Amino acid sequence: MGFGDLKKKEGLSALNTYMADKSYIEGYQPSQADSVVFDALSGPPPADLENALRWYNHIKSYGAARSSLPGRKRDVSSYGGTAAPAAAGGDDDDDDDDIDLFGSDDEDAKAEREKRLAAYHEKKAKKPALIAKSSLLLDVKPWDDETDMVALEKSVRSIEADGLLWGASKLVPVGYGIRKLQINAVIEDDKISTDFLEEEITGFEDYVQSMDIAAFNKI
Structure with a gap:
């Protein structure tokens, strides 16, 4: 729209x-x-x-x-539109519509409703749990204009952990000939924390002065 x-x-x-x-x-x-x-x-x-x-x-x-x-x-x-709501009649809705909780009181009908309710809940239980993820944009600042930025980025990307995925990056001028590394990362919230990333990145003391989170978005 x-x-x-x-x-x-x-x-x-x-x-x-x-x-x-x-x-x-x-x-x-x-x-x-x-x-x-x-x-x-x-x-x-x-x-x-x-x-x-x-x-x-x-x-x-x-x-x-x-x-x-x-x-x-x-x-x-x-640009700027919102996603349209899911069309009626999806797989899950079909399951709900097929279950008549207020149908006949006949014993066979009751048994059939209970059977289908059990199958419905079993199907729901088998669905994989949603994994909470976040997209981060990190600013990694060097000590000065003589810092080897190629080595700095290589060091950052060398950090490997379950639930961490590095993305695109670029060097952004900050003044006086100094450039900072701006790099995207996608993390699984239950496995990776921002504190962990900061501790690991600033651990490269020969290259890194500080790390800031420029953007943080839930996925």
Whole structure:
């Protein structure tokens, strides 16, 4: 359904609401979707629209590199929609509809209802538990402009653990010739904590000065 006119307060407010639990317009890394929406703005959102402003500043940091972000450009009106509710008649709904809890009092009918209820609950019990995951965007800062950033990133990616998956990364200028490593990670919440990541990453003391979480989104 789109955000509306992103040069007006209403459109910016819609963008701000949309970005409340997201780092990017689509997916878990910057893409042409971010570039299209960014170009539709006339400038930075006002400070009271903090979610939209955070996103704007982050995408602005890519500069001319926005043109090389992955993905395919679409019309700006195609972004910002919400997922349509699941169509009626899915597998689980069929099971529910087939169970008539208020049918005949006949003994055979009761037995059939109990049998089907038992089968329904057994099917539900066999479904795998939902694994809670989070997408993180980490800022890893070196000591100075002489830090070997290739070795720094190699060290970070050498951290391996069950429930941890490293994603895309890039080097972002922070001033005085210093660049920080910005890297995506997907973690399983029950297995990996942000404290664990910080302890492991800052453990590379020859390269890493500090680590910050730039974005944290539940998947």
